[in-house]
Amino acid sequence: MDSSPESPEEVASMAKYLGVNLDQGEYHLLAIAREAVIAPVLSPWQEMADENGNPYFYNHRTKESTRRHPLDLKFLQLVHEKRSSRAAGDSTRTWMRFKRGTEIGELYFYNFKDGSSQVAVEKELEILDLPAEECPTYDAEPPPLVEEIQEAVVQKKPQEKRRVWRPQVKHDFSVTHLTFKSWWQEDKEEADRGNNMVAGGGLKKRYLTLKFDVFEQTFQVDMNNEEAISLYNLSSLTAKGDPIECWDLHVGAKMNLLGKQTTLMQADLPTTNWLEYHRNRLQTVKDGLEKALRKYDMRHLTTAVTFQKGSSVKGGTSLRALMEQIDKLREMLAKYRPELAAKFAKKASPDP
Numbered sequence: 001m002d003s004s005p006e007s008p009e010e011v012a013s014m015a016k017y018l019g020v021n022l023d024q025g026e027y028h029l030l031a032i033a034r035e036a037v038i039a040p041v042l043s044p045w046q047e048m049a050d051e052n053g054n055p056y057f058y059n060h061r062t063k064e065s066t067r068r069h070p071l072d073l074k075f076l077q078l079v080h081e082k083r084s085s086r087a088a089g090d091s092t093r094t095w096m097r098f099k100r101g102t103e104i105g106e107l108y109f110y111n112f113k114d115g116s117s118q119v120a121v122e123k124e125l126e127i128l129d130l131p132a133e134e135c136p137t138y139d140a141e142p143p144p145l146v147e148e149i150q151e152a153v154v155q156k157k158p159q160e161k162r163r164v165w166r167p168q169v170k171h172d173f174s175v176t177h178l179t180f181k182s183w184w185q186e187d188k189e190e191a192d193r194g195n196n197m198v199a200g201g202g203l204k205k206r207y208l209t210l211k212f213d214v215f216e217q218t219f220q221v222d223m224n225n226e227e228a229i230s231l232y233n234l235s236s237l238t239a240k241g242d243p244i245e246c247w248d249l250h251v252g253a254k255m256n257l258l259g260k261q262t263t264l265m266q267a268d269l270p271t272t273n274w275l276e277y278h279r280n281r282l283q284t285v286k287d288g289l290e291k292a293l294r295k296y297d298m299r300h301l302t303t304a305v306t307f308q309k310g311s312s313v314k315g316g317t318s319l320r321a322l323m324e325q326i327d328k329l330r331e332m333l334a335k336y337r338p339e340l341a342a343k344f345a346k347k348a349s350p351d352p
Contacts, residue, residue: 005098005099006034006037006038006098007098008096008098008110008112008117010037011030011033011034011037011096011112012033012112014033014034014036014037015029015030015033018032018033018036018075018076018079018176019076019079019175019176019177020032020033020079022112022113025086025090025091026083026086027090027091027093027094027112027113027127028082028085028086028087028090028093028127028128029079029082029083030096030112030127031127031128031129031130032075032078032079032082032130034096034130035075035130035135035136036069036071036072036075039069039071039075039136041057041069041070042070042138043060044059044060044061044062045057045058045059045060045070046058046060055067057069057070070138071136071137071138074136075136076176076215077215078134078136079176080176080213080215080216090128092124092125093124093125093126093127093128094111094112094113094114094125094127095109095110095111095112095121095125095126095127096109096110096112096126096127097109097126098110106119107119109121109126112127175214175270175271175274176213176214176215177211177212177213177214178211178212178214178246178249178267178271178274179209179210179211179212179267179268179270179271180209180210180212180249180251180264180265180266180267180268180271181207181208181209181210181264181265181266181267181268182207182208182210182262182263182264182265183205183206183207183208183265184205184206184263185203185204185205185206186203186204186206206223207223208221208222208223208262209221209222210222210257210262210264212244212246212249214246217243217244217245217246219257221257221258245320247278247319247320247323248318248319248320249264250264250267250275250315250316250317250318250319251264251265251266251267251272251275251313251314251315251316252264252265252313252316253318267315271315272314272315275314275315275317275319276314276315278319279317279319279322281347282319282323282326282348283322285326285344285347285348286322286325286326286329288344288347289326289329289330289333289341289344290329292333292337292340292344293329293332293333296333296335296336296337297332297336305325305328305329308321308322323348326344326345326348327345327348329344330344330345330348
């Protein structure tokens with residue numbers, strides 16, 4: 001167990017992972033990031049390492065494995081809830097208290113605004129701690145199994161340990177926002193020098209940055225033209241009339257936004273990684289379903305459940321189409337192996 005105290009670098013890395021934007025003064029959310037860094041791993045969960053030395057978490061009771069810490073989704077949700085609760089004066093609270101070296105090391109304060117440190121600051125400049133009653137906790141669990149108790153005794157492993165956060169690990173693909181860019185050409189009108197009448201000025205490229213909030217299911221749109229304009233809490237509908245979710249977005253997706261048909265032309269790196277991670281995850285489930293079905297239904301599968309919707313570029317696959325195909329294949333397999341079909345359904349369950 002790592003007995004060293006958390007560091008400013010760990011808190012900053014965790015804050016970035018949780019979607020905290022320090023450039024917009026969200027310093028009050030650093031208290032959540034700190035708690036996420038030191039969140040314990042409790043039975044029946046155990047932190048383990050794969051063959052490449054990258055950490056993952058394993059639940060001995062459910063046999064579930066995940067790259068996320070068991071409390072990550074609760075911390076992400078808490079950041080989302082607290083984002084709008086910034087109090088007056090929070091923007092000046094940029095200092096956080098730390099210890100050097102060990103748990104009994106000397107105290108010092110780190111300023112997340114300018115990166116400076118000193119041994120003392122005024123109380124009103126410190127970032128407020130997260131109240132204990134608001135800190136995410138594990139859901140109630142039944143008593144540990146006998147084999148779990150025996151394993152803990154034999155290996156002499158404590159039931160609680162400090163979370164090991166490794167910001168260099170690139171296998172954690174959970175996000176709070178998906179970010180895309182779009183652009184198009186439109187006529188530019190300019191005043192004619194001769195008679196001051198409006199005349200065509202040729203084509204001009206227009207740019208949009210779209211940031212989709214996974215929890216709120218709304219867009220923030222930044223128009224990056226001559227004059228920067230930002231619009232918040234915009235929503236859009238799918239062709240079926242349903243509210244757009246993260247699974248409907250991919251490079252090449254089209255939607256009606258601000259009364260205009262908009263195509264998502266590019267995705268940033270975290271969004272691309274997220275899209276590719278879920279494409280690979282869902283494609284693996286789909287391939288498994290097709291293989292299982294061949295044992296019971298020798299008929300040729302229709303194109304509707306085999307084609308790949310979207311482009312071949314990274315982040316260009318339609319996750320929604322993949323999920324719908326999986327659902328159709330699952331229904332077909334359920335006629336022969338309902339329990340196996342249910343297992344595939346669980347693997348494909350949405351979890352951003």
